[in-house]
Amino acid sequence: MAGARSTVRGLALASHAGPTVVVTALAGLFAAGVGSGPATTVLVVAAVLTGQLSVGWSNDWLDARRDLTVQRTGKPVVAGLVSARQVHAAALVAAGLCVVLSLATGLLAGLVHLVAVASAWTYNVLLKSTVWSWVPYAVSFGLLPLFVVLAGPGDRVAAPWAMTATALLGVGAHVANTLPDLEDDRATGVRGLPHRLGRTGASVLAPLVLAVAVAVVVLGPPGAPSVAGWVGGAAAVALAVAAGVVAVRRTTSRAPFALSMAVAAVCAVLLVLAGPDVALPR
Numbered sequence: 695m696a697g698a699r700s701t702v703r704g705l706a707l708a709s710h711a712g713p714t715v716v717v718t719a720l721a722g723l724f725a726a727g728v729g730s731g732p733a734t735t736v737l738v739v740a741a742v743l744t745g746q747l748s749v750g751w752s753n754d755w756l757d758a759r760r761d762l763t764v765q766r767t768g769k770p771v772v773a774g775l776v777s778a779r780q781v782h783a784a785a786l787v788a789a790g791l792c793v794v795l796s797l798a799t800g801l802l803a804g805l806v807h808l809v810a811v812a813s814a815w816t817y818n819v820l821l822k823s824t825v826w827s828w829v830p831y832a833v834s835f836g837l838l839p840l841f842v843v844l845a846g847p848g849d850r851v852a853a854p855w856a857m858t859a860t861a862l863l864g865v866g867a868h869v870a871n872t873l874p875d876l877e878d879d880r881a882t883g884v885r886g887l888p889h890r891l892g893r894t895g896a897s898v899l900a901p902l903v904l905a906v907a908v909a910v911v912v913l914g915p916p917g918a919p920s921v922a923g924w925v926g927g928a929a930a931v932a933l934a935v936a937a938g939v940v941a942v943r944r945t946t947s948r949a950p951f952a953l954s955m956a957v958a959a960v961c962a963v964l965l966v967l968a969g970p971d972v973a974l975p976r
Contacts, residue, residue, distance in 0.1 A: 704776025835864025855914030
């Protein structure tokens with residue numbers, strides 16, 4: 695019984711629960727905002743959740759050897775809570791469920807989401823140690839609004855500005871997420887874009903990209919921004935700046951990534967408030 699509890703706890707930690715919950719919740723909020731009914735919203739949430747779980751588990755499975763090398767004890771595989779083989783199996787099961795749930799939202803919508811999930815897997819499998827490490831984040835996050843809108847009612851597509859904003863949020867989150875582990879990553883041969891820029895460059899880039907994403911969300915919809923847009927945008931920019939400040943002053947802190955997720959949450963609310971402007975007729 696104790697072993698089962700340890701495995702469940704290890705899988706929960708290996709799923710990268712924080713970003714998994716945030717991205718899934720944002721997808722559900724966005725689906726409701728574009729007029730999806732309860733059944734479609736639940737399907738969208740389930741598809742995104744299983745996709746995120748598959749990505750998180752595949753990350754810890756593929757990184758297990760590197761994490762053991764640098765004794766990253768915060769990782770459940772290194773801590774002995776779960777084995778790399780168990781995380782591998784969980785990732786494959788979640789990926790299979792994601793295929794079924796994604797296609798249940800509609801063929802085109804499902805294929806778009808599966809491309810987004812496959813893109814995220816390419817980061818773990820292929821691009822993490824290259825200068826192109828940011829590309830899967832841009833593609834996967836950028837396709838999320840398109841998936842949600844295609845899964846919703848009517849013959850509509852996501853507005854380009856909305857997809858641009860979420861793509862930028864993904865890139866900003868990627869850079870912020872790497873900051874605490876730059877030295878450990880270098881020791882195991884990981885050389886993504888943030889590592890090549892160095893701590894100072896990456897600490898500047900993360901809040902800059904996040905701030906540009908906020909500007910796109912506020913200024914992208916037609917017409918003048920609302921009061922809520924200005925207030926939300928100002929709050930999101932403040933959070934982005936705070937992420938940069940913390941990244942410079944506390945080099946091992948996970949706060950910059952948490953703050954970048956908070957920026958994404960504010961932007962998601964602004965996207966919902968944008969209402970019909972997010973979804974355009976085809």
